[in-house]
Amino acid sequence: QATEAELKRQIIEIKKELGEDLFIPGHHYQRDEVIQFADATGDSLQLALYSKEKTAKYIVFCGVHFMAETADLLARPHQRVILPDMRAGCSMADMATERQTEMCWDILTERFGEELLPVTYVNSSAAIKAFVGKHGGATVTSSNAKKVMTWALGQGKRILFLPDQHLGRNTAVDLGMALDQMAVWDPIKETLNQTSADEQIQLILWQGHCSVHQHFTVEQMNTLRKDEPDVQVIVHPECHYDVVQASDYAGSTKYIIETIEQSPSGSKFAVGTEMNLVNRLKAHHPDKDIRSLNPHMCACVTMNRIDLPHLAWALEQLIKNDPINVIKVDDAKRQDAKAAITRMFNI
Numbered sequence: 135q136a137t138e139a140e141l142k143r144q145i146i147e148i149k150k151e152l153g154e155d156l157f158i159p160g161h162h163y164q165r166d167e168v169i170q171f172a173d174a175t176g177d178s179l180q181l182a183l184y185s186k187e188k189t190a191k192y193i194v195f196c197g198v199h200f201m202a203e204t205a206d207l208l209a210r211p212h213q214r215v216i217l218p219d220m221r222a223g224c225s226m227a228d229m230a231t232e233r234q235t236e237m238c239w240d241i242l243t244e245r246f247g248e249e250l251l252p253v254t255y256v257n258s259s260a261a262i263k264a265f266v267g268k269h270g271g272a273t274v275t276s277s278n279a280k281k282v283m284t285w286a287l288g289q290g291k292r293i294l295f296l297p298d299q300h301l302g303r304n305t306a307v308d309l310g311m312a313l314d315q316m317a318v319w320d321p322i323k324e325t326l327n328q329t330s331a332d333e334q335i336q337l338i339l340w341q342g343h344c345s346v347h348q349h350f351t352v353e354q355m356n357t358l359r360k361d362e363p364d365v366q367v368i369v370h371p372e373c374h375y376d377v378v379q380a381s382d383y384a385g386s387t388k389y390i391i392e393t394i395e396q397s398p399s400g401s402k403f404a405v406g407t408e409m410n411l412v413n414r415l416k417a418h419h420p421d422k423d424i425r426s427l428n429p430h431m432c433a434c435v436t437m438n439r440i441d442l443p444h445l446a447w448a449l450e451q452l453i454k455n456d457p458i459n460v461i462k463v464d465d466a467k468r469q470d471a472k473a474a475i476t477r478m479f480n481i
């Protein structure tokens with residue numbers, strides 16, 4: 135088994151050898167050991183845009199499966215997108231399957247008529263994106279959710295928002311929608327949970343969530359504020375509505391990074407997002423007091439599956455001209471999935 139130093143050396147050599155033929159995007163939630171080799175870091179929207187601009191033959195995507203699929207959808211025909219570990223999925227994306235979505239659509243369109251527009255968080259499979267694209271909808275990311283939701287509301291239809299109920303709810307409330315104008319679709323029981331009459335409902339939220347961001351709570355905030363009232367709480371909109379409401383700031387990964395970067399020296403922040411990013415913010419801003427809102431930290435298990443050995447292995451296979459874990463979206467889904475993403479970019 136190669137040592138850490140050997141793996142690092144190997145990666146540096148392969149990067150040198152492949153030169154412009156290789157591009158390594160790294161999501162902000164990736165491990166430090168991986169991020170050090172990333173050619174660009176960013177949130178899911180930034181990485182999608184970088185991938186679109188690059189012409190490298192190989193895009194070795196350090197992130198999770200749905201992000202690599204998005205990169206493939208935006209890639210040119212000669213490009214190959216590689217995910218160093220196929221087990222790097224996203225539990226939230228797995229909460230909406232194509233079959234469940236079709237079932238939900240059939241039930242809801244029968245109940246509400248054709249007046250339904252699907253919108254999906256990019257944290258979803260290419261099959262869900264294709265479903266959304268086929269029905270005239272768009273993808274959103276946490277950094278453009280407000281813009282896309284505003285567009286969707288302007289279409290004069292009820293919206294079905296997949297798969298993260300929290301991003302959907304938090305964004306709609308931000309835009310002035312009342313909670314009783316929303317209902318939640320339970321894909322397991324195949325029922326709509328609602329507190330008001332059908333006519334009042336404008337937004338149907340898929341009952342999905344992030345297994346990492348669900349671990350930030352109002353109780354943690356109350357405890358913290360009792361002991362240290364000068365700590366500001368900043369959270370990702372994948373957190374529960376109550377958490378977002380009680381926080382000082384809420385926004386996408388990019389927003390969290392920029393808010394902390396632009397804060398004056400001596401600022402104190404408790405951050406409600408993935409552990410690797412919180413630790414990196416802490417290391418990059420030694421003049422500020424930065425910690426996780428959850429004292430036990432919160433790691434995304436699947437993001438963390440991309441590690442040094444997997445990155446080295448994926449790169450070594452490129453040198454051998456035998457790429458592994460190539461992510462290729464099914465031809466049957468490609469056009470519709472791309473339509474949903476293109477609509478987002480156009481908005």
Ligand code: 13P
Pocket residue numbers: 176177178179257275276277344372386387388
């Ligand atoms: P961003 O869009 O903020 O990068 O979020 C992606 C993600 O998976 C957050 O959990």
Ligand code: SF4
Pocket residue numbers: 163198223224225226227257344345346347408434435436437
């Ligand atoms: Fe999915 Fe949550 Fe991990 Fe992001 S942090 S990849 S939403 S499980």
